[in-house]
Amino acid sequence: MFLQRKIVELRLSTTLMSLLGSAAINQDRHIGLQQLEAVAAATHMFLGPSKRYKMVEDETSGEAVLVCSCYRLLEQLELSGSVAQLLRETTRAHWGTLRSGTASLLFLAGVWSRVALECLHQGISIRHIMSSMSKGLEVCLEACKLSAVNVESVVCKADLQKQRLRGKSQCGRDCMNAVNGLLWELSLNTGVRELAQDSAKTITSVPRLCFLKDQSPLKHNLKLKHSRHFNSNHITDDGKIHTRFDIAHLAEAVHHGCETTMGLVIKASRIQCRYSRENQCSKTLDIDKLATCLLPGLSEEHSSVLHGYVVLLSAEQTLLVKRLQERTLNISLVHGDLSEKHRHVGFNKPKNVTYISDCSDLTGISREDEWMDEALGILLNLKVDIVLVSGGVTEQLKDHCFHHHILIIEHVRVSILNDFATATGSLPVSYITQLSKRCIGSGVFVNTLREYRTEGTEWTVASVATDDTALVTALIASCVHAKLQSMEDQFWSCAYRVHHALKDGKLLPGAGTTELICIHRLQNHRNVSQQEERGNEPDAVRPAALYEQVILRLMAEGWMDYVSTLMMNSGHVKSKTQAWTCIAQHLKQWENRVPWNNEIQETLLKMENYSEMTQRGGESEEEGMLDRERIKIGVYDNMTVKFEVWRRALDLVFLILQTDTEIVTGINNREGQYRDFVIL
């Protein structure tokens, strides 16, 4: 029922687009912004941790695809207008580099289009809209940069907290006292239950504590040797504690509701750590050395992470793998197809060539057979056991190799070839004739891991690995074939979130807190500019300042919409009005407490407290967590990703806002379907 409603909604927005798109040259109606808003509105349900699947149906073929992210949705929809195309390009570029945050990107693009439209409606010129909105974003970015917390402090806090919850060691309480700001966790735990009934009451009951101290390096000379979690710590001469950096804590802070998937990422990091030669390996997650392998037909609990490159092999290959399992193998890497016909990229086959011959060729040996014999000869001569090929391989050669116990794996990604090249010292070649002793790598193991049967075919999961590589493959299994893509995307999102957190070294308070800070700052800024205005400013600046007020207010409303949608999607509130009241109440409380000129840290402190409140909004599925004696770390977002999302969304809105003409090239007007166009 739910899904159906969604489809209808989507259809509406797409037809809207095609109808409007034909009115090409149109200056004043800003259709582009309306289109952007319409598309964004269709994807509101993708915001937040509890995403719902959408089904995109192709009416002509009757095929349907299950999607769970804005990127995949836009990929599936046939949107032809220039706005949709820009939107798709933006999400594609964003997804390509950062792998998460497309839902926020689309949401904000939609919200800010609405802000821009509203401003245009009020007669504010594009110039002022752009300068004020950029200023609004600057204000938000500044505020958020100040509220970012160190990854170390998040992980460390979790580590200490773990102590307390376990209650096994005496020093747990000591650390609690030692590190200010952990106390509020205690009071919060008691406050949580009340939260559902009256969230406003809880915030007043949370004591004012200086959380920010948590961010500075810990300088308490504690002896935490009793704890098994601290036994790897050491206290250096300068008196700083070096707690063990556990990636699991970090992963938990950014899992955003994907606990199981994040579990895979943690495992991947652990395996990489084991095989990595670097010292600081506990902080490692090498995104370049991750691969995925999809297992359709197995239930989701079979998802796991394995060292090496994992592939699905057919039943007959399994026998071969079992034979090869006992020893170390020689490997060769082929870039391109493995066939007689294959030529390297850039080689143009001559077209008009005829072969003439004086006598008829009676041997009956085709060039293909000749090539095959040669290829096999080379492989056998060099004692190659396994060949990784980035392209395809002719069936015949595969058969021959199989009989001679050479394992051939096709369609291997080039980055994997590259990894094996570095790890084994093997040189990738384009033609099999290029193979020489120097090109062969060694020290490779194969392993069969599991066999399973689906749709009448026997499959074996096998891994190819060497000790020198930190390459790790995540096996993603699902009984529902259509879900696999989304699950793979989710894995990459999780992995990239951890990766970005490690790269940035900073995290932003998540679950809407950052956005609340933005609302607060925007409102705050408004008051400041009002105060300034009473002073003697030059007259020319005054109208601009007036517009700025309007626009900052609208932007703040946009964020409100964001947070309330987030709260609603996660099931914390039933309606948007309820969410708005909730947000407004908290904002009001901050205002009462904090005088406007107060230091930013003061404000932030309150926000931190609030972050714990909204977390429960963002993470409803985690409610049972405390019962399971799990540690509550808090929800955090990636800083770069978030900032990049904001900038890209605003870029997109500005690009469309400033556009007055759409020029369609290469049209054929014979059918007269472009009557509304001006043909130049």
Add this chain to the structure above:
Amino acid sequence: MSRVCKKKPSVCTDEPLSNDEMCHKIAVMRHVLNSCYGPRGRLKQIHNSVGGHVQTTSTADVLLKAMIFSEPLLKLITAAILDHTARFSDCGLFTGVFCLGLIENGKRSGLGSAVASRVYKYLLEVCNGYLSAGGCDCKVHVDFSSIRSLIALAHTAVTSKPACMLNHDESQHIASLIVHAFLQSVPSGSANTFGRTLVVTLEGQPVSDSAVFPGLLVEVPILQSVDLKNHNPGPDKIVLFRASLSGDCSEIGEATLEIQVGINPETAILEQLMKLGERVVQDGVGVFACQKVIHPVLQQYLKERGLVVIERLGLALLEPLAQMTGALIMASICSPVPAKAYGQIGGLHLHRIGSKELLQLLPSGEAAVNTVVLCHRNETMLEELKVTCQRAEHVLRLTLKEPYALIGGGCTETVLSAYIKYMSESKASEAASALKCSRAEFLLATEAFCCSLQSVALSLDHDDQHFLMDLTHAHCWVAEEDAHSQTTTFHACSCGLVKEKADLEKIFLNIPLKRAYHSFLPARIKSDVQPELLDSFTAKINALNVAVETADLVLSVKYIIRDVN
């Protein structure tokens, strides 16, 4: 059975400019160009409606290259603009807006096309004379001893394209990069060829990551970076190939080949390639570069002997590489490489920017080749940024020929129009008799010309601002539209040269009723203030000439004869 179709007769259109549809199309075209003009110009989205790539631009060059016109007159105008931008990069929109303005105003004034074009030509001479004279007020000398005017030129060029989406700091950064690159490309005393600046774009990185590198940057494919990491970064010998070394025989083109069975042309060519490789290795070459593809077997042979192999360099990089290294480009694989064909590079460096790995080839000598790496968040913005930077660099380069710049922000246009109006009114009778027209006709045509010039300045307005001209220096002023107080205050004119004074009388340019004024000679400005906005002198003078000549041509078209077969 084949059927013979009768040829259709040619279609002849009489007086194309009196055709309403044609006029409408010209008006649309003018609006399209007009609305692109200036730093607050509106953007155009160009796409093919079947899901192709979307270009967002306000650059005349990009816009007109993407558009295909069916009207011969529009084709003519477009070709003139594109020819201009091909030579000077800058002022494409100026050419278009001014030219179409001259056509429309000339037609509207009701003059015969012959008279209009004669007067236009006369006025163009007056313009040229004024702008090249020493006492010209819109002209600023570019002082190479200070970086200020160069920065101002680059900054004006960068900020004039809103599709680049740069904020204040970013545009400063980009402007300084362009000046940096330009200064590096100026050869020192000994070298006699001018250097080059190449552009590499990287999507997804912040603009602040953009930088200038000496030498050339070549993208390295993923499978090759391993070999390069261990390479010696010192100076090396280099060989350059233009011919494809892929081992195919594509050079024969469409010709038919008959080959005896048993002969394999591929192996024959590969043998030839390997001979070439052996020779190159013997000669102690360190870097082997080819514009096109290199056969993998040859690549492997060379790499095993420690050479750095760069394939698919592309035409855009081949010429600069030859210039930088002094290597001769080899066009054939059949002859051995002569000793003098080898070049020298100063060294190799591997850079990782974002997700891309780039190999930097350093020059060994004086050759002033450098590469600007431009980064931006979005593909369409990056494309515009690239075009804009190339344009800005070209503008700087033009100052070497004529070390002048024109004041920007519309001030040049208003000063020029005031000067023209004054000069023609004071010499109306003589000029009219020399041009064989009546005094009234001459003045009408002058009015059309001045109006067109002013309309270029007015094109800078896209937000219902008020544009004014002062009646002393004839500079252009922009009034903030203010709904709350009726008074408007100014600090300086658009270009920043004239400061507000109490006795400065101004008229509104875009309110017809308030536009009338008595002609006057723009007074000289006695101050040492530097203008903030500068345009290219060389490009604008040429644009002025192209626009007037094209307008004359279009106005004098009597018939269009089209072959419709």
